[in-house]
Amino acid sequence: MNTKTLETYLQEKSALIEETLDAYLPQATETPKTIHEAMRYSVLGGGKRIRPVLTLAVSELFGGFEEEAIIPACAVELIHSYSLIHDDLPVMDNDDTRRGKASCHKKFGDAIALLAGDALLTHAFQLLATVKNPEKSKRFAEVLAKAAGTEGMIGGQVLDLEAATKDFDLLKLDEVTLRKTARLIEVSSLLGAISAGVDETTERSISRFGRYLGIAFQVMDDIIDRDGYLRLMTSDEAKNKAAVLIQKAKEELSPLGGAREMLNLISEAILNRKR
Numbered sequence: 001m002n003t004k005t006l007e008t009y010l011q012e013k014s015a016l017i018e019e020t021l022d023a024y025l026p027q028a029t030e031t032p033k034t035i036h037e038a039m040r041y042s043v044l045g046g047g048k049r050i051r052p053v054l055t056l057a058v059s060e061l062f063g064g065f066e067e068e069a070i071i072p073a074c075a076v077e078l079i080h081s082y083s084l085i086h087d088d089l090p091v092m093d094n095d096d097t098r099r100g101k102a103s104c105h106k107k108f109g110d111a112i113a114l115l116a117g118d119a120l121l122t123h124a125f126q127l128l129a130t131v132k133n134p135e136k137s138k139r140f141a142e143v144l145a146k147a148a149g150t151e152g153m154i155g156g157q158v159l160d161l162e163a164a165t166k167d168f169d170l171l172k173l174d175e176v177t178l179r180k181t182a183r184l185i186e187v188s189s190l191l192g193a194i195s196a197g198v199d200e201t202t203e204r205s206i207s208r209f210g211r212y213l214g215i216a217f218q219v220m221d222d223i224i225d226r227d228g229y230l231r232l233m234t235s236d237e238a239k240n241k242a243a244v245l246i247q248k249a250k251e252e253l254s255p256l257g258g259a260r261e262m263l264n265l266i267s268e269a270i271l272n273r274k275r
């Protein structure tokens, strides 16, 4: 399998994700229109879709059904999109642009952007409630809430805010990264495994795989933005840290058997990413 194949795979999965998100998001014509427009504006037509692609690719590795995995895949992308809207707000990072266009609050105002984020978070769980298998529906909601809440992304964001006013060391930065970025990427992988119905040991391996990938993803993000880890190490050292993590991620996959080629390629693409 070569880069071209990965590119085609990502294009195909992104198209499916876009189509499904489009179908499940409220129409912009539904009242109140502004909030629906803001939700659709922020979710559709942009982003690398790395998290939902991981859900689909992990499910595929274990022979899961794509039509089942696409629901948790879209739910995780809705949560990710909400976090970006809120992170761009003036009370957080105050960013004017996101995904190559005006950030949600720049286009719709702070109040609608805040509410659009809230609505996307709510909508993610509404989507999971549509899963026919009640056990899976419950597990999806449970693991996603944990990864997005104070144990994960929100907790990481708080630690990050606090770190800005305190001493910053590698241990603290690793903890922020684990919670703020890696937990959501970890759960994206785990959702695919749960969807495919794997055993507990395999779930744990896949979680570790996603966690290593998630930390590496943030390290690479910091290299691209010349921020975060680059405040504590050189770019070469950071790249080396990411490479070790990607290697560990791939090692988690190797005992699992199956056609791991695509997940290996996705892992390598994270290490080589330029955006």
Ligand code: GRG
Binding pocket: 046, 047, 048, 049, 050, 080, 082, 083, 084, 086, 087, 092, 099, 153, 154, 157, 180, 181, 217, 218, 221, 275
């Ligand atoms: C809930 C306010 C709030 C924040 C949570 C996730 C987060 C913390 C903030 C978002 C900003 C940020 C830089 C997060 C780190 C994770 C990260 C690198 C996000 C960007 O993800 P990509 O590159 O974005 O996958 P696209 O646009 O491709 O989906």
